[in-house]
Amino acid sequence: MTQCLIGITKKLHVLALIVSIWSQNSLAQGIVDDAFINKKVHEALTLMSQKRPAVAISILEPLNAVVPNNKDLAMTLASAYVGFTKVTMKDFIPLFRKIKENKTFSKELKQRQNNLFNKIAEIAEKNDANAKDFLKQWQKATEITDQLMYVFEYLSLVPDITAADAEFVSTASNILKMSNFEYSKGDATFAILINLVLLKHRVSTNVYFRNVKTDLDLSRDAIADTVMNTDILAESLEGTTLLKDDLLVLMKYFAVISSKDSQIHKSIAYIEEHWSTLEEFLIRADAERLNLLLYCAALDYACM
Amino acid sequence: MFKQFCLVILLVGLPLRAAILLNEIPNYLLQQSYSDLTQRSLKKSCTSNLTSPISIPCNSISLIAIPKEKFFYANIYASDNIDDIETLNSLIKEDKDIELVEELLDKQEPINTQVSTSLNYTTSNFSLSAVPFRATIFSVIRDPVNPRAALYAAYDREVKLQYAYEIPESNWVVGTNVKFLHRTYILEEFTFLDAIFDIDAILNKKQYSALYFEPSVGYFFDTPWLPRFVLFAENITMSLGNNNRDFNEKPNINLAFGISPPLPLGFLELNLNYNNNLNRSYAKIHTFRFGGMYSLGLMNVAFGIDAYDKSLGVFSTLWSTRIGILYESRSLQNVIGEDVDDRSVLAEFSYIF
Numbered sequence: 001m002t003q004c005l006i007g008i009t010k011k012l013h014v015l016a017l018i019v020s021i022w023s024q025n026s027l028a029q030g031i032v033d034d035a036f037i038n039k040k041v042h043e044a045l046t047l048m049s050q051k052r053p054a055v056a057i058s059i060l061e062p063l064n065a066v067v068p069n070n071k072d073l074a075m076t077l078a079s080a081y082v083g084f085t086k087v088t089m090k091d092f093i094p095l096f097r098k099i100k101e102n103k104t105f106s107k108e109l110k111q112r113q114n115n116l117f118n119k120i121a122e123i124a125e126k127n128d129a130n131a132k133d134f135l136k137q138w139q140k141a142t143e144i145t146d147q148l149m150y151v152f153e154y155l156s157l158v159p160d161i162t163a164a165d166a167e168f169v170s171t172a173s174n175i176l177k178m179s180n181f182e183y184s185k186g187d188a189t190f191a192i193l194i195n196l197v198l199l200k201h202r203v204s205t206n207v208y209f210r211n212v213k214t215d216l217d218l219s220r221d222a223i224a225d226t227v228m229n230t231d232i233l234a235e236s237l238e239g240t241t242l243l244k245d246d247l248l249v250l251m252k253y254f255a256v257i258s259s260k261d262s263q264i265h266k267s268i269a270y271i272e273e274h275w276s277t278l279e280e281f282l283i284r285a286d287a288e289r290l291n292l293l294l295y296c297a298a299l300d301y302a303c304m
Numbered sequence: 305m306f307k308q309f310c311l312v313i314l315l316v317g318l319p320l321r322a323a324i325l326l327n328e329i330p331n332y333l334l335q336q337s338y339s340d341l342t343q344r345s346l347k348k349s350c351t352s353n354l355t356s357p358i359s360i361p362c363n364s365i366s367l368i369a370i371p372k373e374k375f376f377y378a379n380i381y382a383s384d385n386i387d388d389i390e391t392l393n394s395l396i397k398e399d400k401d402i403e404l405v406e407e408l409l410d411k412q413e414p415i416n417t418q419v420s421t422s423l424n425y426t427t428s429n430f431s432l433s434a435v436p437f438r439a440t441i442f443s444v445i446r447d448p449v450n451p452r453a454a455l456y457a458a459y460d461r462e463v464k465l466q467y468a469y470e471i472p473e474s475n476w477v478v479g480t481n482v483k484f485l486h487r488t489y490i491l492e493e494f495t496f497l498d499a500i501f502d503i504d505a506i507l508n509k510k511q512y513s514a515l516y517f518e519p520s521v522g523y524f525f526d527t528p529w530l531p532r533f534v535l536f537a538e539n540i541t542m543s544l545g546n547n548n549r550d551f552n553e554k555p556n557i558n559l560a561f562g563i564s565p566p567l568p569l570g571f572l573e574l575n576l577n578y579n580n581n582l583n584r585s586y587a588k589i590h591t592f593r594f595g596g597m598y599s600l601g602l603m604n605v606a607f608g609i610d611a612y613d614k615s616l617g618v619f620s621t622l623w624s625t626r627i628g629i630l631y632e633s634r635s636l637q638n639v640i641g642e643d644v645d646d647r648s649v650l651a652e653f654s655y656i657f
Contacts, residue, residue, distance in 0.1 A: 042324045042639045045446035072324060079450040088448040089496055090409050096500060186498030190450045 037063060041072045044080060053083030064175065074179040075187055081172035082194060085165035092193055095157040155200045158193075166201045173198055177249060188256035195250045202246070208239040248272070325454035326493050328414065328444045330634070330646070332613075333456060334551055335539070337440065338362070339422045339433055339464070340379050341630045341652040342597075345606035345617030349575040349595025352522070352534045352562030356597065357604060357619075358626050358654055360424050360433045363536050363558075364466040364479030365522045367429050374427045377626075381652035382419040389417055389441055409451055409496065414444040416648060429469065429479075435462040451496035455507075458489035475526060481518035487511070491550050512551060513544040534560045554583035570600035612636070619652070626654040 040063055044056035060077040067073060161169060176191050183191070202208055251268045258265070338344035342359040350362040354369035358377055361367060388411075420438040425431065438460040445453045468479035494506040520536035536558040543553055562575040574596040581589050595608030595615075606617045612635055619628035634646040 038324045039639065042327065045325065045452060046638055046640050048447040048449065049445075051448075075450065076447070079447055082449045083447075088409075089451050090406060090448070093406055184495075184498055186495040189497045190495070 037067060037070055037073055041076050044076050048076075048080060048083055051083070053080045056080040056083070068178060069180050071179075071181040071183075071187065074175055074181065075190065078172040078175045078194065079190070081168045081175065082197075084168040085161050087159050087161060087165070087169075087197060091159040092157075095154060095193075098154070098157055155196065155203065158196045158200045160204070161197055161201050163201075163205070166198065166205075169194060169198050169201070173249070183253070183256045185257045188253040191253040192250060192257075195246065195253065199246055199250065202242070208243040323493055325444055325446060325452060326456075326491065327639070328454055329442050329456045329491075330416075330636070331552070333416075333440055333442050337418065337420065337438055337460065339420070339424070339435060340654070341381050341617050341628050341650055342604075342606050342619060344381075344632075344650070345615045345630055346575070346595040346597070346608045347613065347615060348558060348577045348579045348591065348593040348610070349560070349608045351520075351536045351558045351560035351577045352532055352575045353573065353595075353597065354530070354532075354562065354564060355571050355573050355599060356606075357599060358621060358656060360422075360426060360431050360464070360466070362538075363520050363534065364431075364481050364518070365468045365477045365520050365534065365536075367426065367431060367466055367468040367479065368470060368477055370426055370428050370431075374425065375656060376423075376425045377654050377656040378421070378423050379652065379654040380419075380421045381628075381630075381650055383417050384649040384651065385415070385417055386419065388415040408445065409448070411445060414442060414646070416646065417441045418650070429467065431464075431466040433464045435460060435464075438462065445496070452493070453496065453499070454493045456489070456491050458487050461486045475524045477522045477524065479520055481516065483516040483518070484513075485516065486513050487551075489550075510548055510550070511545070512547045514547070514551075514553070515542040515544060516540065517542070528566050530562075530564045532562050534558070534562070536560065552581070552583045554581065556581050570598055572596065572598050621656075624656045626652075626656065628652040628654075 040059050044060050047053070047056040047059070057077065057080045060073060060080060064070075064073050064077050173191075173194050176194070248268065255265060255268065338347075340359050342356050343350050343353075343362050346353055346362075350356075350366075353361060353363070353366055356366070358375070418438070418440045420435065422433055422435045422438075424433040426433075438458075440456065440458045440460075442456045443453055445451050462483060462485045464481060464483040466479065466481050468477055470477050489510055489512060490507050491510070492506055492508065498506055517540045518536070518538050519540075520534060522532055522534040525531045538556040538558060539552065540555045541553040557580045558577055560575060560577040562573060564571065564573040575594070577593045577595070579591045579593065581591075583589075591610050591612070593608055593610035593613075595606070597604060597606045599605075602621050604619050606615075606619070608615045613632065614634075615630060615632045617628055617630040619626060628651070630650045630652070632648050632650070636644045636646055638644050
């Protein structure tokens with residue numbers, strides 16, 4: 001099934017290339033004006049409602065290659081790629097519901113964060129004399145981790161996708177990344193949702209921290225005392241760079257929906273400036289332990 | 305980060321969307337609406353209509369067929385899917401009901417609802433009707449992944465005067481409608497995500513006021529079948545104030561032919577209308593519509609058919625009340641060239657004073 005979908009996508013790209021040549025001719029002839037794009041977007045939206053994203057993509061992809069900064073075009077194309085997965089806006093209703101309850105949720109979240117930290121500190125103390133130190137350092141590492149905790153808390157309400165789906169969602173994310181237009185809050189929120197889906201997938205499949213087993217046996221209440229070798233470290237750093245990039249993309253969209261004086265702008269600067277602190281910490285400490293903490297958080301503290 | 309997301313997402317305005325789905329709003333909804341279901345059954349074939357019991361004709365010269373005595377009646381009609389308004393309202397409300405919003409996302413068919421009330425007074429050559437409330441709501445949602453909606457919601461108030469004059473010792477009749485319309489409306493396109501967080505920034509209420517002048521002239525042959533030719537210029541509009549150009553302000557020219565073949569039982573009339581819409585941006589510039597009406601005792605049936613629309617209305621009058629039901633079926637072609645059926649059922653109640 002996965003191979004089949006990837007095959008279809010490849011064929012679509014070939015088709016897109018052919019239509020792209022036609023579109024470029026059309027552009028040269030001045031045919032690709034706003035009215036033409038709007039009509040094509042309308043066709044694609046109708047096809048999306050009929051659950052025919054492949055046809056929608058075949059219409060929009062070549063146009064987007066020629067006119068990459070048309071908002072409606074790029075947003076609809078990104079949406080069409082997500083349309084290949086089972087994810088629809090309805091899947092985010094639990095997340096919206098949670099956001100609606102946000103006032104009490106923030107307090108609850110803070111409490112749960114403290115509980116998590118205490119619990120892990122307790123486990124660490126029981127198993128490793130240096131672990132407590134490690135946790136303290138980690139806590140200090142930056143407020144990045146706090147930001148991550150918020151992200152991961154919400155991730156539990158973000159729908160899961162398969163590896164094949166992740167390809168499509170990643171393409172959707174890239175389309176938006178490569179476009180340059182003024183986002184409305186709704187557009188930015190859509191981009192956030194796409195990237196959250198991707199982030200969750202990457203967290204749950206250990207893309208960011210590939211040296212850690214996915215089937216962590218956390219019931220044994222222990223943190224393995226792994227000695228990192230160079231290869232593992234390199235992989236870890238590659239993973240953290242990807243995490244950094246993904247977070248910065250996410251925060252760029254958050255910045256759109258935030259007021260100018262909000263914390264988010266400071267956070268972006270902070271991450272850009274201090275991410276190396278986290279990486280240094282990773283080298284000095286233990287990537288596996290850090291991942292364990294993130295993994296716990298991502299799985300809604302299932303490991304507790 | 306997410307805290308900020310939750311708090312600030314509610315605060316700032318939104319850039320408006322390009323009009324893409326707005327093209328799905330049927331033209332007939334953006335034009336003037338009918339004051340009762342008899343006229344709505346006939347639609348454009350009402351031009352040469354003569355025998356409409358308890359109904360204000362669309363064309364003033366039809367008044368000559370109205371009996372000499374005056375009558376006054378109140379009318380209300382509504383479409384059957386009126387509960388959809390509540391679902392749609394959930395999207396517009398500040399404190400959104402997530403379950404209703406969820407229900408709305410499931411709807412791939414457009415929401416199309418109308419409610420109208422009118423007070424009418426008529427004699428054989430004069431009528432006055434007032435529409436204190438007429439609401440039209442149309443909404444379509446496309447793309448389940450990042451749902452995008454077009455919404456047209458209008459609240460109309462209208463006053464219409466009709467006058468018909470039979471030129472003495474001739475078979476010519478001339479007449480006119482003069483109508484004032486005030487419309488408060490929303491005509492916008494937005495994504496679900498724009499709506500769920502900041503609907504107020506999207507739904508700009510606009511006002512539209514216009515004065516309409518609709519002259520007509522008819523010639524009636526004095527034979528048992530009463531053949532007649534009618535020329536009726538609809539929608540000659542004088543826009544008042546700073547209106548947006550959201551509505552058709554070009555005239556519709558109607559040329560109609562009607563007959564009333566005598567029957568041993570009941571009354572029958574058949575009408576054929578040619579309509580030329582001078583708004584060239586409309587897809588349906590030229591249309592022929594055939595319609596008719598049959599009345600027998602307390603019952604009457606009105607129907608109309610053209611290339612895009614079929615309507616059938618059944619009405620009954622009993623003492624001071626009149627009830628009716630109308631079935632409409634429209635054939636449309638969507639943007640990808642597929643035929644789409646749009647059906648609706650409306651019910652009417654009138655009280656005659």
